[in-house]
Amino acid sequence: MKKIYAIGVLLLLSACTKNFEEINTDPNTATTVNPQYLLSTALVKTAYPYQNEAFLDKPAEAARYITKVRNEGDDLFGWAGKTWDGYYGALTYNKTFHDLAASNGMLQYTAISDIIKVFNFAYITDLYGDIPYSEALLSKDSSIVHPVYDQQEDIYSSLLATLTAANDTLAANTQTIDADYDLLYGGVALNWRKFANALHLRLLLRMSKKSATAYTEMQHMLNNPGKFPLFESNSDDAGLRYLGVNAIDSWPGGNLNSKATEIDKYKPSKEIVDTLLRLNDPRLPVWAAPVSSTTGYTVDANLYVGVPNAISSPYDYNGGETHISKMAPIFYANQSDLLKASMMTYAEQCFILAEVVQAGKVTVSGETAASLYNKGIAASLDAYGISATAKAAYLAQASVQYNGTLAQLITQKWIANFLKGAEGWFDQRRTGYPVFVTGPLAAISEIPSRYKYPTTEQSYNLDQYNAAVTRQGADEITTKMWYLK
Template sequence: MQRIYKTLPILTLAFGMMACTKGFEDMNVNPNESENINPQFLLSTTLIATAYDYQKDAYYDKPASAGRYITLVRNEGNDKFDWGPQNWDGFYSKLSTNKNMMDLATASGEKQYIALGKILKAFNFAYTSDLYGDIPYSEALMSKESNIVHPKYDEQKNLYPDLLKELREANDLLGGELSAIDKKSDAMYGGVALKWRKFANSLRLRLLLRMSKGYPQAFTEMQEIVGNKTKYPIFESNADNAEIKYLGDIGANSWPGGPKANAFTEFDKRKPSKEIVDALRLRNDPRLQVWIAPVDQPVGGLVDPNLYVGVPNAVPAPYDYNGGTPHISRLTALFNSNSDPMLSASMMTYAEVCFILAEALQAGKITVAGETAESLYLKGIGANMKYYGVDQKAINDHYYDQASVKYNGTLKQLIEQKWIAMFLKGAEGWFDYRRTGFPQFVPGPLAPGGIPKRYIYPDAERAYNEAAYQKALTVFGEDKQTTLMWYLK
């Protein structure tokens, strides 16, 4: 639990210097360095860490296996769902940096960074809660000012509405008269406040749909957003996507599968899953060739004679599936790049927003001016096709005319298409499966417990925050991967 309260060393040094004597301060002032820490410097740190870590999870870690995008053919623990307790230090470290930014912005009166901090706070706390359920929230990060070193766990049903409030306040702040956001510190939107407002309101839509089962006013609030896009702007095209490009010049700013970040052996042990390959192949989907490489030897496969062959999750000896490496597909070289226009650290996309609204509209819960569930469903597919440069090919090949693609008004079809569009973009494939049961994944033979519903709390909680941890379980339930969090019940 210790890192939940970690303060950046540079801030510790700065605040510590305040206690020094005046004479000592005068002797130790460097005229070439700023005496103040500006919040925009911490914005850059928080923003890039948030996007990069979220994307790394989506490609490299458990959400990739739980979302049935990746099958590991070595070190297969993720696929077998034998996950055990999961450390959350990284999540709270980002939140700590973000809080420091907001505190500095409050002290200096720079409300633009308070607004951006609220958005990043909501994104990171929501993701942490999505993974674990009930988590420390209201008392987290309070060790310095309130000496709270054993924070209580907040129930998800109370945490989520508060995050909605933070996002609403961020939108309202950014819609007012504020100083400019430093362009160089904003690696995502280059200081454009309207883009951040779109992200805040689009993220609200994601959270509202996710919590709609247990939050009676969810669709009322969604309707308020889509009914007044001047007050609550949302994503309107791929240009609004909340994502950061990789520079690719060093490992730290490269795509997590790229050679500067990882050896080829790391890339090669991550094969596309059978579910995603079959879904693309059976629909004659032009994204197949962008994402999936053909097998090296199309003749001689033991169980699958196709040119594109994915590996099932949680099967014995996955490296030997279909006769071994020559007869199973890799991901394309795109995903072994350091950077590419089609590779970004993605937090949310326009395609996702289209599918969110299509689902709510299809269920009869909201109306969207000038749109139907079908039009939004098609826009969601089209936006993702365009992102990968195959939108015209999809039209030329009559992709949308196929019976499996032509809109039929079912949740199954809508979520399956959303799942395809969310390929390696966040944990949404896994989270939608938990929420809807679609796509209808079949657990592999070595994962009899099925796909997990959550992460198990960190071991450190039992050592450093035992009382709060035990009290939380009396409300939340057993600390198991199968326990349902509030919005899934």
């Protein structure tokens, strides 16, 4: 009897395990993910946070675009350690996208992922200097939990090589990019190549003071436009639209992300407003609102009044709220055709080329420094809907006409980069232009050069943190990173 029972149990177990995986697989749940499904999220996790910081965080104040009149600690440059978890979080997601594409032999997506990777890593090293790079993102695959801080010089070299390879891969590859998931360029590989090469120029200019080959590499790219296509108009800009449907895809100042009273803390800086007034710039009313009262002011009678940075009681400046400009209405909207999560623009590329041509370092076929300068201004004006008549009048002014000085060129580039990433700040610390006033209450007497490392690094990665500080310099916001020394 026991024998018959045992045989019955064995037969039952055999029946239960036969086709076990097939029986227990939910036909309605995907077990694999196509790489293209991750592309849109990799873009969103990159572009939107980058733009948010340009409006609501330290880069906006370091570039003198914004003055905070409440909770103004950042405005005073008393910057503490800044977490980089969000930046590396975006890179982790992008790595998943890359690895999945690679495992499926989808080279079009590995190349795009590499461009996104370069953009993110470049931003992190531009903010901090030496950072975890070669051993970053390897805690899961290689159990590396204390990644080394790579030197910025080595990081830049690797990033530039990665951009070259991505451009070459997209040029040779015939695999289709799914337009439905490519929120940036709708599946057009050529536009991705243009972005990669424009970004390449940005990084080469950034490191040009310390690199013996930066200008040579630029000239090589410019001599081979078929191999290295660049932005040709505003339609090539690397800017992600805001849909304004939910908080994630809405402009950070819109009501889906923030109440109007919160955005009221952010005022146009006196630096930018006064410059736009001096130049009779038609972009001023696009970016700033007129004061609500022209009587009772204390120091500034203009219709547009920016607030100085790092002053006592900035909310009371010029007689208070009714006598200082708010941000223009578009910055309170969830979306606007004039606002994108901007990673790089054609206007910026024009100014990059104008600067190096003006310096006599490279030549651009059919162009002069003056023509590139004018194209940069015109592209920015066009992007904000300025009429052809107003554009012509602006360019014709003596104060705007090209005069061959770096101060003028960088000032116009700074204006064009208004709230478009950290570029206004990065150019100012690189060139010294525009010349900013730090403010009477500022904790330091100069514009910051970097972020301090996250405070958690001294707990979780102390040895590597100490090695980076010993090599780069004190972990202070005034310490110059490699390409600024």
